[in-house]
Amino acid sequence: MTDPVLRVENLSKSFGALKASNDISLDLRPGEIHALIGPNGAGKSTLIKQISGSLKPDTGRIEALGRDITALDTVARARLGLGRTFQISSLAMEFSVLQNVVLGALGARGKAYGLFRNVMKDKALLTTAQEALKRVGLQEAAQQRTSDLSHGQRRQLEVAVALTLKPRLFLMDEPMAGLGASGSKDLTAFLDSLRHEAPILLVEHDMDAVFALADRISVLVYGEVIATGSADEIRNNPEVRRAYLGEEDLA
Amino acid sequence: MALLLVPLMAWKMDEPFLITLATKVTILALAGVGLNIALGLGGLVSLGHAAFFGIGGYAMGILASHAQNYEPLFSWPFLFEGSNQMPLIWLVAVLASAAAALVIGALSLRTSGVYFIMITLAFGQMLYYFTISWSAYGGEDGLSIWVRNEMPGVNTLDPIQFFAVTFVILCLTLWFAARVAQSAFGLALSAARQSEERVETVGLAPFKLRLIAFVISGAITGLAGALFADLMRFVSPTMLSWHTSGEIMIFVILGGVGRLYGPVVGAAVYILLEHLLGGISEYWQIFLGLLLLGMVLFARGGLIGALLGREVAHD
Numbered sequence: 001m002t003d004p005v006l007r008v009e010n011l012s013k014s015f016g017a018l019k020a021s022n023d024i025s026l027d028l029r030p031g032e033i034h035a036l037i038g039p040n041g042a043g044k045s046t047l048i049k050q051i052s053g054s055l056k057p058d059t060g061r062i063e064a065l066g067r068d069i070t071a072l073d074t075v076a077r078a079r080l081g082l083g084r085t086f087q088i089s090s091l092a093m094e095f096s097v098l099q100n101v102v103l104g105a106l107g108a109r110g111k112a113y114g115l116f117r118n119v120m121k122d123k124a125l126l127t128t129a130q131e132a133l134k135r136v137g138l139q140e141a142a143q144q145r146t147s148d149l150s151h152g153q154r155r156q157l158e159v160a161v162a163l164t165l166k167p168r169l170f171l172m173d174e175p176m177a178g179l180g181a182s183g184s185k186d187l188t189a190f191l192d193s194l195r196h197e198a199p200i201l202l203v204e205h206d207m208d209a210v211f212a213l214a215d216r217i218s219v220l221v222y223g224e225v226i227a228t229g230s231a232d233e234i235r236n237n238p239e240v241r242r243a244y245l246g247e248e249d250l251a
Numbered sequence: 252m253a254l255l256l257v258p259l260m261a262w263k264m265d266e267p268f269l270i271t272l273a274t275k276v277t278i279l280a281l282a283g284v285g286l287n288i289a290l291g292l293g294g295l296v297s298l299g300h301a302a303f304f305g306i307g308g309y310a311m312g313i314l315a316s317h318a319q320n321y322e323p324l325f326s327w328p329f330l331f332e333g334s335n336q337m338p339l340i341w342l343v344a345v346l347a348s349a350a351a352a353l354v355i356g357a358l359s360l361r362t363s364g365v366y367f368i369m370i371t372l373a374f375g376q377m378l379y380y381f382t383i384s385w386s387a388y389g390g391e392d393g394l395s396i397w398v399r400n401e402m403p404g405v406n407t408l409d410p411i412q413f414f415a416v417t418f419v420i421l422c423l424t425l426w427f428a429a430r431v432a433q434s435a436f437g438l439a440l441s442a443a444r445q446s447e448e449r450v451e452t453v454g455l456a457p458f459k460l461r462l463i464a465f466v467i468s469g470a471i472t473g474l475a476g477a478l479f480a481d482l483m484r485f486v487s488p489t490m491l492s493w494h495t496s497g498e499i500m501i502f503v504i505l506g507g508v509g510r511l512y513g514p515v516v517g518a519a520v521y522i523l524l525e526h527l528l529g530g531i532s533e534y535w536q537i538f539l540g541l542l543l544l545g546m547v548l549f550a551r552g553g554l555i556g557a558l559l560g561r562e563v564a565h566d
Contacts, residue, residue: 054448078454090452092445103442107453112439112460119435165453 003066004029005169005199006051011060013046020046021057022223028169033191033200035210038220039243044203045087047220048173051201052084053077065168079110083167083198085158087174093147097138097157100146101129104164132163137186151178156187169198176206188212211235219243254280254519255418262411270410271482276515276522277417278478283502283514284424285471290500291509292432293464294444298496299355299371302378303469305491306351307344307476309382312394312486314340319397337402337416340477348473349466351378356465360458372493379491393487400481407481417478421515424471429511431467440464472499501539505546507553516554 004027013021020043028034036044049055051062053074061070069077078084091100102119105128106112119125133139136156141149149157155175162170175191176184188209191200195215204210210217211231218228221243227234234240254273261269282304289295317324317333324333334340359370383391399407407413431437443450443457450457480486489495498521506517521539528535550557 052452054451074448074451075454075456078452084452086448086452090446090448092442092449094445095442099438100442103438103449104453106435106439107450107455110454112435112455113463114435115437116430116434118430118433119438120433122435161449161453 002030005065006201007063008047008051009061009063011047011050011057011062013050013055013057019223021050024060024220024223024225026218026225026228028199028201029215030199031196032215033195033202033213035202035204035214035217036220037204037207037210037217042220043223044220045173046223048084048171048201048203052082052171078107078165081165081168081198082171083162083165083169084171085155085162085173085175087177087203089151089154089158091146091154091157091161093145095146096142097133097144097146097149098126098129098142100157101132101160101164102126104132104161105129108165128164132160135163136160136190152180152183155179156183159187159190167198170194170200170202172200173203174205175202176204176209184209254515258411258414267410270414272522272526274410274414274417274482275479276519277414277421278475278482279499279502279522280515280518281417281421281424281478282472282475282499283506283518284421284428285468285473285475286499287468287503287509287514288428288431288471289465289468290503291513292437292444293440293461293468295360295461295465295468296368296500297359297371297465297468298368298493298500299359299373299375300469300472300499301491301493301495302355302375303348303352303472304476304479304495304499305378305382305488306348307473307478308480308486308490309388309394309476310344310347310473311340311400311477311480312396313388314343315396315400316388316394335398335400337400337407337481340400340481341474344473344477345470348476349470351473352466352469353462356462356469360461360465372496375491375493375496379488379493382488382491389487391488393485393489396480396484396486399484413482417482420474420478424474425511425515432511436460436463501543503553505543505553507555510553510555513553513555520554 006028008024008026011021011024024047038044046055050057053072061068063069065081069080092103102125105125130139133142136159138153138156138160141153155178159175176187179187184206191213194200214231216228217231217234218225219234219240226243227237227240254276258270258273286300289297314333315335318335324331355374359367362370388394401407402416405412405416439450439455440460443460447457476490502514502517502521505520506513506515524539525535528538546553
């Protein structure tokens with residue numbers, strides 16, 4: 001079997017007495033979508049933050065693309081090929097949609113120290129940016145101000161910016177949140193095709209999407225992974241049903 | 252472009268005082284343009300820009316005082332007697348304030364928000380008290396330079412010619428600032444102001460971007476300091492006091508944070524108010540305070556924002 005693209009080993013993180021991550025181990029294999037589900041407050045976002053580099057774990061290690069990245073900061077991890085989308089949009093709200101994607105393209109280039117040339121006339125950057133917008137279906141909105149976008153469109157833009165980075169793996173924190181039924185269907189189809197470009201670690205509340213997309217699912221409850229397996233295995237796992245799915249009804 | 256008109260009229264009418272006033276506006280606007288790169292584009296609220304303004308001023312004062320007293324500044328590795336040549340003074344002022352900005356920025360930019368304001372203020376005050384106790388260059392009394400420094404091809408003693416020099420520098424700097432705002436660096440810096448997380452996630456380091464912005468900003472304000480000292484023919488620790496930092500910031504806020512011409516409008520209004528209201532009452536700053544309060548409460552885009560409407564911001 002091929003080596004996993006991302007491997008998280010025995011990760012723990014506490015905030016005071018609260019164990020937000022308790023000895024978590026999981027991995028992401030090439031070409032797969034690995035979904036991370038769990039009730040609110042289970043520590044999903046804390047885990048994503050540790051993987052992306054904005055939080056340091058107390059113990060444990062993280063390996064991506066064959067390298068130990070535990071000590072690297074967010075910038076270094078992004079350069080290595082981690083593409084992240086946020087639960088709460090962290091776009092540059094005053095920018096136009098296009099400017100946000102150009103920023104991504106600029107990041108992919110790795111340097112932003114040109115002081116004189118107009119960045120919005122840089123052909124190479126614009127091409128990359130417009131391609132990414134087209135792929136998520138936002139090309140019509142390119143000139144709109146980002147703060148005028150709907151929540152759903154902001155999610156699409158988050159994904160578009162991540163695409164410009166040509167990442168080797170994606171970390172997506174609730175990309176479906178705020179999308180209408182048709183929007184989330186479109187994005188589901190898109191992510192389905194995206195997994196062959198780069199595998200996706202997907203945190204998502206939309207169970208239809210999760211069960212439609214995920215090759216494997218990990219269930220996080222109180223900072224612990226209580227089960228990992230295929231959609232069917234998770235559906236039929238008694239512990240998961242008790243802890244989580246049972247309350248909500250099966251998807 | 253009233254800034255160009257006023258001194259020209261004054262020149263025709265032979266009113267050197269008005270020309271001097273316009274020169275003062277031009278130079279202070281230049282200091283504001285410098286701060287605006289850090290504050291407007293980078294979101295760095297620096298309350299220590301008086302330090303760079305003062306360093307520029309002292310660069311001029313030290314070079315020119317040695318030249319006027321025929322005391323060599325240093326004799327090794329070569330004999331250097333100071334200078335009264337503006338281009339050289341400007342170069343020294345820019346390099347010295349850029350170096351100071353690099354050190355101050357590298358230390359302060361590890362903090363953010365209120366801490367950044369306080370630490371830049373602290374550095375400013377440190378240099379302020381240093382100049383007060385620096386007896387070799389006048390200490391608290393400052394340094395007087397009897398004759399304005401020279402520039403090849405220009406008679407700097409003629410007010411309108413000196414004004415022209417400062418005006419050209421301001422225009423070039425505005426052009427530079429406009430280019431920077433549209434550049435790749437400007438885009439990334441502006442994004443870092445709006446969302447630090449965003450910039451990190453695309454693999455760019457906000458610290459580096461901000462440090463570069465801080466250095467450019469300090470260098471421009473330093474150049475303004477050198478010109479200001481030449482206008483007054485006097486350098487003193489007052490240039491480094493935190494009131495000066497506050498004034499420069501008021502220019503930017505009054506005109507419009509992040510607006511290219513914001514500091515120019517802000518400095519012009521400030522000096523005009525000082526001149527007009529100062530004649531009516533010693534406590535003219537109470538009116539300035541009211542105006543500033545009004546701007547901050549009702550017109551966040553500053554005077555330019557209020558006049559043009561807010562939608563055109565950051566274009």
